Amino acid sequence: MKIIGVDLGGTFTKIGLVDSNTGKIIKKKEIETMVELGGDAVVKRISEGINELVGSETYEAVGIGSPGSIDIENGIVRFSPNFPDWIDFPLGPKLSNLLNKKVYVENDANSFALGEKWFGAGKGKKHIIVLTLGTGVGGGIISHDILITGANGIGAELGHVIINPKGRLCGCGNYGCLEAYASATAIIKMAYEGRKKFPDSIIFKNDKVTAKAVFDAAKSNDRLGLIIRDEVVEALAVAIASFIHTFNPEVVIIGGGISKAGEFLFKPLKSRVNELVMPSFKNSFEIIQSPLVENASILGAASIVLQRRKTT
Amino acid sequence: MKIIGVDLGGTFTKIGLVDSNTGKIIKKKEIETMVELGGDAVVKRISEGINELVGSETYEAVGIGSPGSIDIENGIVRFSPNFPDWIDFPLGPKLSNLLNKKVYVENDANSFALGEKWFGAGKGKKHIIVLTLGTGVGGGIISHDILITGANGIGAELGHVIINPKGRLCGCGNYGCLEAYASATAIIKMAYEGRKKFPDSIIFKNDKVTAKAVFDAAKSNDRLGLIIRDEVVEALAVAIASFIHTFNPEVVIIGGGISKAGEFLFKPLKSRVNELVMPSFKNSFEIIQSPLVENASILGAASIVLQRRKTT
Numbered sequence: 001m002k003i004i005g006v007d008l009g010g011t012f013t014k015i016g017l018v019d020s021n022t023g024k025i026i027k028k029k030e031i032e033t034m035v036e037l038g039g040d041a042v043v044k045r046i047s048e049g050i051n052e053l054v055g056s057e058t059y060e061a062v063g064i065g066s067p068g069s070i071d072i073e074n075g076i077v078r079f080s081p082n083f084p085d086w087i088d089f090p091l092g093p094k095l096s097n098l099l100n101k102k103v104y105v106e107n108d109a110n111s112f113a114l115g116e117k118w119f120g121a122g123k124g125k126k127h128i129i130v131l132t133l134g135t136g137v138g139g140g141i142i143s144h145d146i147l148i149t150g151a152n153g154i155g156a157e158l159g160h161v162i163i164n165p166k167g168r169l170c171g172c173g174n175y176g177c178l179e180a181y182a183s184a185t186a187i188i189k190m191a192y193e194g195r196k197k198f199p200d201s202i203i204f205k206n207d208k209v210t211a212k213a214v215f216d217a218a219k220s221n222d223r224l225g226l227i228i229r230d231e232v233v234e235a236l237a238v239a240i241a242s243f244i245h246t247f248n249p250e251v252v253i254i255g256g257g258i259s260k261a262g263e264f265l266f267k268p269l270k271s272r273v274n275e276l277v278m279p280s281f282k283n284s285f286e287i288i289q290s291p292l293v294e295n296a297s298i299l300g301a302a303s304i305v306l307q308r309r310k311t312t
Numbered sequence: 313m314k315i316i317g318v319d320l321g322g323t324f325t326k327i328g329l330v331d332s333n334t335g336k337i338i339k340k341k342e343i344e345t346m347v348e349l350g351g352d353a354v355v356k357r358i359s360e361g362i363n364e365l366v367g368s369e370t371y372e373a374v375g376i377g378s379p380g381s382i383d384i385e386n387g388i389v390r391f392s393p394n395f396p397d398w399i400d401f402p403l404g405p406k407l408s409n410l411l412n413k414k415v416y417v418e419n420d421a422n423s424f425a426l427g428e429k430w431f432g433a434g435k436g437k438k439h440i441i442v443l444t445l446g447t448g449v450g451g452g453i454i455s456h457d458i459l460i461t462g463a464n465g466i467g468a469e470l471g472h473v474i475i476n477p478k479g480r481l482c483g484c485g486n487y488g489c490l491e492a493y494a495s496a497t498a499i500i501k502m503a504y505e506g507r508k509k510f511p512d513s514i515i516f517k518n519d520k521v522t523a524k525a526v527f528d529a530a531k532s533n534d535r536l537g538l539i540i541r542d543e544v545v546e547a548l549a550v551a552i553a554s555f556i557h558t559f560n561p562e563v564v565i566i567g568g569g570i571s572k573a574g575e576f577l578f579k580p581l582k583s584r585v586n587e588l589v590m591p592s593f594k595n596s597f598e599i600i601q602s603p604l605v606e607n608a609s610i611l612g613a614a615s616i617v618l619q620r621r622k623t624t
Binding site: 069079126127139141143144146148149150151152153154155156157158160161162163164165166172173174234238241242245246247248249250276278280281284 | 381391438439451453455456458460461462463464465466467468469470472473474475476477478484485486546550553554557558559560561562588590592593596
């Protein structure tokens with residue numbers, strides 16, 4: 001079966017034609033979202049983008065991963081920080097009308113979780129936690145083979161689990177959220193905070209302070225880089241140990257830009273999580289770097305279609 | 313329909329005959345568990361206890377809430393801190409043989425969650441978090457109408473979610489678990505720790521330092537009592553805010569001995585949780601003191617039967 005996966009972003013939107021049997025992206029393209037043109041124009045641009053991409057091929061249905069709070073039954077974006085004008089915007093029905101195909105909408109972090117379940121490191125598994133470490137920290141939970149989104153579909157905000165109530169200030173206003181430690185935003189902030197004490201850190205030899213620059217510095221044994229790496233690892237380990245005690249998952253999958261630090265992040269993280277979990281949980285889980293890389297968002301969006309078909 | 317609910321405890325075992333339509337306990341009794349006699353003798357004592365209680369009445373099936381890790385499909389107690397000799401003990405099948413009735417076994421914290429869903433503050437709801445604040449802190453999660461127990465059935469250890477990694481030492485060996493703050497064990501420990509600074513606290517006027525004595529002291533404006541109450545409230549609030557961000561539940565139900573402190577605990581707790589949750593979660597949940605009181609464990613055990621029938 002061929003499916004369209006759409007990763008709707010605040011600036012760019014990725015569209016891919018996916019073979020659901022192989023998990024391969026047959027072809028893909030990226031368009032500018034152009035939020036400023038308004039919701040209807042965005043939907044029209046997506047529909048044109050899909051038609052151009054597909055050409056003479058056929059496809060079954062469309063899955064869209066969108067930031068924000070989604071009414072998944074009706075395909076409505078209730079609100080989204082990336083699309084401030086979209087209040088109860090019927091994204092799914094509008095696109096479905098233009099394309100004359102079924103369109104399924106899901107929150108983008110949840111769709112990432114589904115992508116891992118259908119095509120990634122969670123294949124064949126029923127208990128999966130995913131974390132995306134990017135500008136913020138996103139979460140997705142699959143437990144007993146169902147996507148855990150809660151009563152209003154706004155759960156799985158794993159970036160806003162509080163790991164240290166007297167800790168760092170988070171963008172959400174609370175102190176000590178996971179996102180206040182393990183997001184690119186937090187890492188860059190920690191670097192600037194460390195500048196007074198470590199003015200010669202190689203982090204600041206770069207044009208721009210980025211999370212990647214911090215991890216690269218740490219890899220070269222830069223003191224500030226290592227301090228920050230250790231703080232990120234500790235925060236993630238505490239949160240993941242709690243998720244393991246809560247969900248008893250088979251796998252914890254970590255994606256997003258920061259996960260590209262690879263073993264330099266994952267090795268100490270695995271070791272610390274193993275220290276923190278209670279004896280009965282030892283060896284009950286794996287911690288894996290997302291294998292889907294830059295295709296994660298398109299595959300995740302496509303997998304929304306597969307998941308919904310399974311449950312309806 | 314009439315069901316037997318059995319609350320298997322390390323010292324005493326409660327047995328009740330429950331009318332599943334009204335949620336009323338028709339009659340109940342308590343027997344000594346007598347673990348020291350061995351598993352088979354315990355099962356025989358339970359079966360005799362049930363037969364004596366039931367007399368000439370009829371009943372459909374038996375639900376047992378047991379401490380420890382349970383293989384729910386096969387009714388096997390894999391291991392339990394309360395019954396150290398029971399390794400993979402087939403509690404369900406053995407009792408079923410003696411009674412010639414269906415017997416369903418579930419972990420006691422999970423059965424408490426089911427009891428709230430079928431007979432208590434979670435009636436008609438599909439997204440429920442329960443916490444039992446007793447000697448330890450137990451947890452139960454119902455999300456999307458299913459009991460969340462994880463891949464090996466050992467999840468929902470909400471007492472061992474880490475709320476402060478540099479905080480108080482927990483019995484499990486970690487620092488800063490919820491149980492290290494919100495259990496009777498922790499509260500009594502905090503009282504003794506405070507004795508040097510507050511030797512005249514009325515907590516120590518009692519024969520015995522108990523969690524109840526601490527809350528009673530706090531109610532009389534005793535300084536140490538209030539300090540401890542505030543620490544318990546803060547820990548619970550941080551954990552509950554994280555559970556709300558994770559599960560987006562309709563209701564958080566708190567039971568166990570410590571919950572009997574009532575509004576003196578619940579009022580500041582509700583207010584602090586409301587401060588901590590993100591705007592989109594405001595007014596999405598209630599925090600409720602368990603209404604089932606001392607019948608919670610028998611009703612919980614009986615509700616295992618109802619839940620399993622629903623899903624099979």
